[in-house]
Amino acid sequence: MLRSQTRRVFCRNSLALSAGIASFGASTVSRAATIDPDWDIYxxxxxxxxxxxxxxxNNNVSHSEGQGYGLFFASTFNDRDAFASILSWTKxxxxxxxGNLHSWRWMPAAPHVTDTNNASDGDLMIAWALRRAAMLWGRExxxxxxxxxxxxxxxxCVRKIGSRLVLLPGARGFDRPKGVTVNxxxxxxxxxxxxxxxxxxxPWNSLIDGGQQLVQSSRFGLWGLPPDWLMIDRKSERLTPASGFPPRFSYDAIRIPLYLKWGNRMPATLSxxxxxxxxxxxxxxxxxxxxxxxxxxSNYNAPPGFRAVYQFALNGPDALPKLPSVKESGDYYSASLTLQARIAAMEMV
Structure with missing residues (x-):
């Protein structure tokens, strides 16, 4: 369930999606296939x-998160064949x-799945991609x-902790007597x-409000940044960087501003x-x-994907500088973040 702290991150290029495919808000969605160079490279x-x-x-493993990204990109770029193959492998x-959730990790060497715990981010992305595909292709x-x-x-994966409703990272292992660990x-x-x-x-609207409030309250250190992993004390509701993890704004936390900006929930303090x-x-x-x-x-600079998230989070779609391309990234996670930043920018226009 826990991701490697050493994996690298991401990029973008100029994108040309039709307005119908980009918005997904209308009842009639463009069905014309869109060939995007970054998706092709990905x-x-x-x-x-x-x-x-x-x-x-990360040793060529696969995650429910990654399968969710793949499904999301395939539905965004109207790639039915890719969507069908990714969904089939995932199932x-x-x-x-x-049940309907997914094990969080698959490893190339047998036994492929050694931990059947789910990852909430992967399941959420899979559900979002399925909903998007249903709208695009009329698949009830x-x-x-x-x-x-x-x-x-x-x-x-949703728990009430004191006055807070929180999203657990997985169904098992994060809700403990003294408190809960969230990402x-x-x-x-x-x-x-x-x-x-x-x-x-x-519970979703309450989670959206609660998640934004958690980010606003989880700012630490010189820069006032949230950590990758956060502990919520069960009795006092005190927030601290979770023990057992490096107290870092890093490869997980970089997605926080991406998703907050994309969802129009970006706190000014984080910006x-x-x-x-x-x-x-x-x-x-x-x-x-x-x-x-x-x-x-760190004694090394962030991969290109961090730059894409920073640029999107700080500039927004109207003043978004040219992001790196997927080709520059060389890394699955980096490329995934880049494509998300590009799509987010398009959909917010």
Whole structure:
């Protein structure tokens, strides 16, 4: 369930999607196939013929997160063949036999799945992609699958901790007697907004508000940045960087501003913190991680994907500089972040 702290990150290029495919808000969506060079490169680098998305920066494993990214990109770029193969592999290899969620990791060496715990971010992305595909291609079965995932997530991965309603990273292992561990980057705001539409009686609108409030309250150190992993004390509700993890704004937390901006939930305080970091280190010298307690930075610069998130989060779609291309990235996670930043920018125009 826990991701490698050493994996690298991401990029972009100029994108030409039709307005119909980009918005997905109208009842009639353009069905004309859109050939995008970055998606084509992404497929060639990370999508195997059987539908598995490969994390080449993490021993070639696969994640429910990555399968969700692949499904999301395929539905965005109207690629029915890729979507079908990714969904088939996901169902055959990660789907729980007794429910609608997915095991978080698949490894190339047998036994391929050694931990059947789910990852909330992966399940949310899969549900979002299924809903998008249902709208684009008129597939009611996809919408039903998305709703089933969301409803089970609500039952198994949402907890009331004191006055807070929180999203657990997985169904097991994060809710303990003294408190809960959460990952704020799992609060994928646009996906949660879609979850609320799929499951109007569910906890999603409260989670959206609560997630934004958590980010605003989880600012630590010199820069006022949120950590990758956060602990919420059960009795006092005190927020601290979670023990057992480096107290860093890093490869998980970089998704926090991406999803908050995309969901129109970006707190001004986080924008100010990112701006200060970008001014201090410049965009080309962004750190791979920053210790939120000491202010120490990594001895290497962040991959291109960090730059794409910073640019999108700080500039928005109207003044978005040219992002890196997928070809520059060389890494699955980096490329995935870049494509998300590009799509987010398009959809917010």
């Amino acid at each position: 497929k060639k680098q990370f999508l195997l013929p059987d539908g598995r998305i490969v994390d080449n920066g 055959d290899n990660l789907a729980h036999k007794d 079965d996809y919408a039903e699958q998305a709703q089933a995932i969301v409803q089970e997530l609500g039952r198994k 704020l980057s799992y609060y994928n705001m646009p996906a949660l907004i879609r979850a609320a539409r799929l499951d109007p009686a569910g 100010q913190a990112l701006y200060a970091v970008s001014q201090n280190y410049t965009m080309s010298g962004l750190p791979g991680w920053i210790d939120v307690k000491t202010g120490e930075r």
